[in-house]
Amino acid sequence: MLSMKNINKVYQTEKVQTHALRDFDLEVSEGEFIAVTGPSGSGKTTFLNIAGMLESYSSGDYLLDDINVGKLSDNAKADLRNQKIGFIFQGFNLIPDLNLYENVEVPLRYRGIKSAQRKQRIMDCLEQVGLASRAKHLPQQLSGGQQQRVAIARALAGKPRFLLADEPTGNLDSLMARQVMDLLEQINRDGATIIMVTHDPELARRAPRNIQVVDGQLADFTLYQGAPDMHVSSHAAAQV
Amino acid sequence: MFFYYIDLAWRSFKRTPFVSMLMVLAIAVGIGITMTSLSVYYMMAMNPIPDKSDRLHVVQLNTMDEGQSQGSSDNLPQQLTYRDAMALYQQDFPENKVIHMRSGFAVHLGDSSIKPFLEATRMAGRDFFSMFNLEFQYGGAWSVEQEQNAAQVAVISQSLNEKLFGSENSLGKTFYLDDKVFQVVGVLDEWNLHTRFYDITTGAFSRTENIFIPFSLVPVLEVPSWGNTNGWKYQEINNYQDRLNAEIFWVQLWVELPNEQAKAQYGQFLQAYLSEQEALGRFERETPQYALRNVMEWLDYSNVVSDDNRVLVGLSFMFLIVCLANILGLLLGKFLKRAPEIGVRRALGARKRQVFAQHIVEVSLLGLFGGLLGIGIAQLGLWGVRATENYYSALATMDLSMLLAAPSISIIACIIAGLYPAWLVCKTAPAIYLKTQ
Numbered sequence A: 001m002l003s004m005k006n007i008n009k010v011y012q013t014e015k016v017q018t019h020a021l022r023d024f025d026l027e028v029s030e031g032e033f034i035a036v037t038g039p040s041g042s043g044k045t046t047f048l049n050i051a052g053m054l055e056s057y058s059s060g061d062y063l064l065d066d067i068n069v070g071k072l073s074d075n076a077k078a079d080l081r082n083q084k085i086g087f088i089f090q091g092f093n094l095i096p097d098l099n100l101y102e103n104v105e106v107p108l109r110y111r112g113i114k115s116a117q118r119k120q121r122i123m124d125c126l127e128q129v130g131l132a133s134r135a136k137h138l139p140q141q142l143s144g145g146q147q148q149r150v151a152i153a154r155a156l157a158g159k160p161r162f163l164l165a166d167e168p169t170g171n172l173d174s175l176m177a178r179q180v181m182d183l184l185e186q187i188n189r190d191g192a193t194i195i196m197v198t199h200d201p202e203l204a205r206r207a208p209r210n211i212q213v214v215d216g217q218l219a220d221f222t223l224y225q226g227a228p229d230m231h232v233s234s235h236a237a238a239q240v
Numbered sequence B: 001m002f003f004y005y006i007d008l009a010w011r012s013f014k015r016t017p018f019v020s021m022l023m024v025l026a027i028a029v030g031i032g033i034t035m036t037s038l039s040v041y042y043m044m045a046m047n048p049i050p051d052k053s054d055r056l057h058v059v060q061l062n063t064m065d066e067g068q069s070q071g072s073s074d075n076l077p078q079q080l081t082y083r084d085a086m087a088l089y090q091q092d093f094p095e096n097k098v099i100h101m102r103s104g105f106a107v108h109l110g111d112s113s114i115k116p117f118l119e120a121t122r123m124a125g126r127d128f129f130s131m132f133n134l135e136f137q138y139g140g141a142w143s144v145e146q147e148q149n150a151a152q153v154a155v156i157s158q159s160l161n162e163k164l165f166g167s168e169n170s171l172g173k174t175f176y177l178d179d180k181v182f183q184v185v186g187v188l189d190e191w192n193l194h195t196r197f198y199d200i201t202t203g204a205f206s207r208t209e210n211i212f213i214p215f216s217l218v219p220v221l222e223v224p225s226w227g228n229t230n231g232w233k234y235q236e237i238n239n240y241q242d243r244l245n246a247e248i249f250w251v252q253l254w255v256e257l258p259n260e261q262a263k264a265q266y267g268q269f270l271q272a273y274l275s276e277q278e279a280l281g282r283f284e285r286e287t288p289q290y291a292l293r294n295v296m297e298w299l300d301y302s303n304v305v306s307d308d309n310r311v312l313v314g315l316s317f318m319f320l321i322v323c324l325a326n327i328l329g330l331l332l333g334k335f336l337k338r339a340p341e342i343g344v345r346r347a348l349g350a351r352k353r354q355v356f357a358q359h360i361v362e363v364s365l366l367g368l369f370g371g372l373l374g375i376g377i378a379q380l381g382l383w384g385v386r387a388t389e390n391y392y393s394a395l396a397t398m399d400l401s402m403l404l405a406a407p408s409i410s411i412i413a414c415i416i417a418g419l420y421p422a423w424l425v426c427k428t429a430p431a432i433y434l435k436t437q
Ligand SMILES: Nc1ncnc2c1ncn2[C@@H]1O[C@H](COP(=O)(O)OP(=O)(O)OP(=O)(O)O)[C@@H](O)[C@H]1O
Pocket: A011, A012, A013, A018, A019, A020, A038, A039, A040, A041, A042, A043, A044, A045, A046, A047, A090, B432, B435
């Protein structure tokens, strides 16, 4: 589903040149659940952003569903993000003026889904994260954990095949974190491919596949952790 | 999507009510002032008689010696001598023509029921009413016989009818002009002429007269002119007959020429007439000179819309631009503060064009509010113009097209001011604001 070869990302600011990703190689198959760990500043978010076509890369090849992302127009990337990808950002990044319902609605609006259908989807998603009764509340009326769950609901609303989560449990206590993890596992069982960045080794162990990013590169590659029945394609292993 | 954008725009308006109101006010003031000057200009420049303006022509003859001028761009006098105007009026063609001049009398009813008052009066040929599209509430124009016999009959305006006869059907009733008894043969409907094109020499934006009596009464009553009288050579004028024969310009003649052919024909006739008059020794010219201008040409030639008016409109538009520059600054601040939200929207699948559209809708909404408030301010401005009483009040009003123009101009202006901020914000790279909290 996702194939990155020799991806480099260099940030050029006035004085410093940061090599956020260097020769980054990764293959991800349909249906995988991958946990990404690594020290702060190692390039995890940068990788996730590139995977989600939010950022361009300096060199290398990135194919998503066999489409060469480097050749896509800005509009095409926006449409692909909207149709295939769900994001859970490191900050919650909810829109403060919009209530929960309307926040979850945003991706559906841009997809042009009819109002009645939208309502169904939104309420389903809020139900799934246990916040349906609070649909009319504004984000600032919620706790951090609740906000994170809204962000998850928003990511799920478009029924993405590919879910990118940047520390979805970073702001939650361990009980909450485990609930969110349960939710992600549920989504994965329903067919979505998930890449999740986390600092929490316990949560990472629950993911069938772990990768570690150190200094912009894949450092360690531990297969079959925790979920030996999980299918991993052979060419993914070949990347080690 | 449009209604989604409207909804977002309205939320944005409510989120920063103070800045939003400031922007609306800035637009409103700019639009209000622009629309005030534009409305006056528009009414001044508007065709006062659209269905006939191409056909109605004012006759100008140069019956002065070569080298004499009346200060106009082509040296022609604006009016005619009595003898020329009468000579042309008495021709059989063109069929429709009107001779007229402005005079005035003391009006009363011959008893003490109302206090006598001075009233401008138009001495006119009977075609005046049909040619200039006047409508009657009662009666009509005087007859050909009455005109020929210089009968003391009058057509009066609705407002004078109200004043003298309490608005009732006053046909056949009499009133006095100075010491002469006049009989009412017609009462006009309301006549709202914003530009008094038929006699610009006494003020293009003055009120139309309330009394009309046959021009044939001019020599009979020896009526004084309440308009301009211009001469170009010394002549002794000892009595009214001298005045009628003198080389002085104080009478106007309008003719209706239905097409170019009629106009050319009439032009040839005027040329021949001028040669004939020159042969009589009245004046000496190398070539005969005349002009036949239709209504709009006549207004243009007479500088009815002065350069001052144009400068005023220009200045007010510049003021609008200053207002817009301020709005542009406020919009920049407001939109750029929203960049993180836009980053999220882009990440969730909004195209650049959609983000751009969202912001253009938002500025359009500001423009709409500003335009509506601007109409209010413009009404205040026009009320001020009317209060100065330099202009006929019909001039300082907004008609429907101006009322519609106000929000349109406002919205367009706001969109122009919003283009740059909207473009900046839609360029927001989706990732930048998502990395950090
Ligand atoms: N827009 C940018 N401009 C310049 N440098 C950047 C930018 N974004 C990231 N970097 C740098 O690139 C490196 C990788 O950043 P990234 O955000 O991917 O780290 P991370 O692994 O997500 O860290 P954390 O665990 O703290 O979230 C860092 O050194 C960071 O300073």
